[in-house]
Amino acid sequence: MLLQDLLDQPQVSWMKPGAKDGDIVLSSRIRLARNLADIPFPGRAEAGQLQQTADQIHQSVSALAASDRHEYLFIPLEQLTPLDRLILVEKHITSPNHVQESKGRALLVRDDSMVSIMVNEEDHLRVQCMMPGANLSEAFALADRVDDVLEAEHDYAYSERLGYLTSCPTNIGTGLRASAMLHLPVLVLTKQIQRVVNAATQLGLAVRGIYGEGTEAVGNIFQISNQLTLGYSEAEIIENLTSVVQQVVDQERAARSALMAESRSLLADRIWRAYGILRFARSISGQEALAMLSEVRLGIDLKIIENLPAEIFNELLVATRPNFLQKRSGGENDPAARDRYRAELIREKLSAFEIKQP
Amino acid sequence: MLLQDLLDQPQVSWMKPGAKDGDIVLSSRIRLARNLADIPFPGRAEAGQLQQTADQIHQSVSALAASDRHEYLFIPLEQLTPLDRLILVEKHITSPNHVQESKGRALLVRDDSMVSIMVNEEDHLRVQCMMPGANLSEAFALADRVDDVLEAEHDYAYSERLGYLTSCPTNIGTGLRASAMLHLPVLVLTKQIQRVVNAATQLGLAVRGIYGEGTEAVGNIFQISNQLTLGYSEAEIIENLTSVVQQVVDQERAARSALMAESRSLLADRIWRAYGILRFARSISGQEALAMLSEVRLGIDLKIIENLPAEIFNELLVATRPNFLQKRSGGENDPAARDRYRAELIREKLSAFEIKQP
Numbered sequence: 001m002l003l004q005d006l007l008d009q010p011q012v013s014w015m016k017p018g019a020k021d022g023d024i025v026l027s028s029r030i031r032l033a034r035n036l037a038d039i040p041f042p043g044r045a046e047a048g049q050l051q052q053t054a055d056q057i058h059q060s061v062s063a064l065a066a067s068d069r070h071e072y073l074f075i076p077l078e079q080l081t082p083l084d085r086l087i088l089v090e091k092h093i094t095s096p097n098h099v100q101e102s103k104g105r106a107l108l109v110r111d112d113s114m115v116s117i118m119v120n121e122e123d124h125l126r127v128q129c130m131m132p133g134a135n136l137s138e139a140f141a142l143a144d145r146v147d148d149v150l151e152a153e154h155d156y157a158y159s160e161r162l163g164y165l166t167s168c169p170t171n172i173g174t175g176l177r178a179s180a181m182l183h184l185p186v187l188v189l190t191k192q193i194q195r196v197v198n199a200a201t202q203l204g205l206a207v208r209g210i211y212g213e214g215t216e217a218v219g220n221i222f223q224i225s226n227q228l229t230l231g232y233s234e235a236e237i238i239e240n241l242t243s244v245v246q247q248v249v250d251q252e253r254a255a256r257s258a259l260m261a262e263s264r265s266l267l268a269d270r271i272w273r274a275y276g277i278l279r280f281a282r283s284i285s286g287q288e289a290l291a292m293l294s295e296v297r298l299g300i301d302l303k304i305i306e307n308l309p310a311e312i313f314n315e316l317l318v319a320t321r322p323n324f325l326q327k328r329s330g331g332e333n334d335p336a337a338r339d340r341y342r343a344e345l346i347r348e349k350l351s352a353f354e355i356k357q358p
Numbered sequence: 359m360l361l362q363d364l365l366d367q368p369q370v371s372w373m374k375p376g377a378k379d380g381d382i383v384l385s386s387r388i389r390l391a392r393n394l395a396d397i398p399f400p401g402r403a404e405a406g407q408l409q410q411t412a413d414q415i416h417q418s419v420s421a422l423a424a425s426d427r428h429e430y431l432f433i434p435l436e437q438l439t440p441l442d443r444l445i446l447v448e449k450h451i452t453s454p455n456h457v458q459e460s461k462g463r464a465l466l467v468r469d470d471s472m473v474s475i476m477v478n479e480e481d482h483l484r485v486q487c488m489m490p491g492a493n494l495s496e497a498f499a500l501a502d503r504v505d506d507v508l509e510a511e512h513d514y515a516y517s518e519r520l521g522y523l524t525s526c527p528t529n530i531g532t533g534l535r536a537s538a539m540l541h542l543p544v545l546v547l548t549k550q551i552q553r554v555v556n557a558a559t560q561l562g563l564a565v566r567g568i569y570g571e572g573t574e575a576v577g578n579i580f581q582i583s584n585q586l587t588l589g590y591s592e593a594e595i596i597e598n599l600t601s602v603v604q605q606v607v608d609q610e611r612a613a614r615s616a617l618m619a620e621s622r623s624l625l626a627d628r629i630w631r632a633y634g635i636l637r638f639a640r641s642i643s644g645q646e647a648l649a650m651l652s653e654v655r656l657g658i659d660l661k662i663i664e665n666l667p668a669e670i671f672n673e674l675l676v677a678t679r680p681n682f683l684q685k686r687s688g689g690e691n692d693p694a695a696r697d698r699y700r701a702e703l704i705r706e707k708l709s710a711f712e713i714k715q716p
Contacts, residue, residue, distance in 0.1 A: 266641070276631075276635050276636075276637050277635065279638070280637070281631050282626045357705065
């Protein structure tokens with residue numbers, strides 16, 4: 001894998017079509033927080049110690065590659081421009097927190113970008129696995145295998161009583177954060193979403209926007225994740241979240257069926273207008289683009305729009321983000337010019353598919 | 359000419375392209391109010407007298423046909439369904455006032471619908487000539503010829519001191535109402551229109567919406583007409599109105615140039631979004647359709663949208679009116695169904711032209 005491809009291609013493999021409940025669950029993500037036993041946590045480590053951690057993890061590349069016949073790319077964040085770092089955040093390959101500093105920070109990415117290991121984020125290691133659709137168990141199994149390879153090579157900070165030790169007490173124990181990214185346009189449209197969010201919160205889950213903590217649910221995309229990492233086994237956490245995700249999927253699906261039965265033509269009008277705007281607008285903000293793309297994706301799912309692949313939505317989710325756009329347009333960072341370039345990119349993508357209009 | 363064509367075709371010949379200032383002046387209209395000397399004005403006439411007027415005018419068909427080698431169709435309004443009468447209003451062939459009653463009322467229409475003579479509207483005769491573009495003099499010349507033919511056959515109510523006598527004193531004298539229909543999207547957009555309206559009013563002109571008195575200027579279309587019929591010669595009235603229309607055209611053109619220079623890309627965005635909505639919406643109200651069509655027409659005029667003929671705007675102005683739609687959809691008069699049918703018709707028309715997107 002070339003670093004350039006990782007930065008330039010909007011597609012990542014967790015966007016692949018055909019996954020379980022892939023019409024509603026865009027992706028499933030597992031993140032394990034781990035720390036090396038003999039080095040202070042990143043928040044307290046000196047520059048040399050951060051570098052030492054990065055060097056140690058760098059040495060695990062061959063063991064990781066041998067374990068699953070994939071290629072792994074080790075990227076010290078200092079080798080990336082600030083813009084490129086933000087693009088990796090937009091592709092969900094790393095976190096906003098991770099790229100705030102670059103010194104001693106690094107990223108290990110598997111060639112299909114399903115596995116990425118953040119080095120010296122809040123913890124020494126954050127092992128992340130991302131898969132398309134509702135696939136938390138499979139994503140966990142993958143993360144667990146990667147974790148086993150790393151654990152065989154490194155001495156982890158671990159307490160028999162508490163489990164894995166982490167910088168922030170909310171991650172202690174399993175160090176596991178599982179989350180699913182859901183597209184819930186009809187629960188939003190029919191104003192049922194607040195009830196769903198409240199119910200999930202009562203079950204100890206967190207509901208956030210597309211880029212995690214503190215971000216808004218633009219484009220009707222929500223992340224549901226576990227809050228507790230201590231006192232439950234990994235299997236229990238995955239099972240609990242999987243069950244809630246399934247319930248939310250069922251509710252969105254029921255809301256879609258009801259809406260199609262009651263207001264099909266109103267819905268079709270909304271969806272086709274959104275398509276028309278995306279297909280012809282000369283300037284579009286990131287927020288409006290996501291809102292319109294959400295409508296179009298719903299149209300594809302409901303077979304109101306035919307001949308347009310669902311993946312175009314996931315791809316444009318990334319491709320229309322500000323930093324990704326800025327890079328593609330050759331560094332243009334005037335917001336008005338970026339809105340024009342975003343519209344151009346969307347028109348180009350959409351016009352590649354001839355649409356069948358009923 | 360078949361009556362059916364007159365009712366079914368949205369095109370009328372005053373929509374033809376290539377006329378003078380046709381990008382801004384959609385049409386020029388002349389209306390002459392005349393009354394027969396020996397019969398009470400329609401407002402005071404009995405049923406038999408209305409019929410007598412209609413019969414007398416009916417007899418002029420051959421003289422009219424002989425004068426200009428056109429075919430003239432005499433249509434007693436009683437032979438039309440109420441819906442068909444409203445369609446003739448939407449096509450500007452007759453007036454809302456004329457079709458409120460049908461008994462004894464009739465319409466004489468030339469095969470190209472450039473000449474229509476309302477029988478027993480407010481006056482016994484309303485001779486109307488409509489031409490594409492800024493063509494008031496030519497339209498007046500045509501109305502004058504038609505009037506001469508009629509005057510040779512009938513005895514008009516005429517006073518040496520006052521001129522032609524009419525039901526309403528505001529029409530006495532020349533009996534002439536001249537008007538031009540202007541498309542002024544950029545004077546509206548840049549909020550200069552009120553100033554233009556005020557100036558025209560001070561010059562003794564009236565500015566109204568697309569369907570005359572009491573109608574709103576939807577679709578950025580305005581009718582400018584003379585108010586005074588007495589104390590000025592026909593030539594003076596035409597000259598005055600022509601000069602004001604020319605000034606308004608110049609102002610709209612200047613506003614368009616300034617806007618293109620200052621905000622071309624914002625304008626292009628507005629225009630293409632309107633096109634996108636018209637091209638894909640599944641339901642659209644008459645008012646929204648006119649607003650969006652106005653944007654698209656501006657886009658055609660400014661060569662922002664290419665490969666789309668300007669006449670499509672004029673044609674859709676008529677074709678998307680409620681009564682015309684109701685007839686075309688086979689009598690559907692549920693407003694929601696009509697909005698859907700309107701959207702379908704617009705999609706059908708627009709998708710017939712392959713659009714070049716820059």
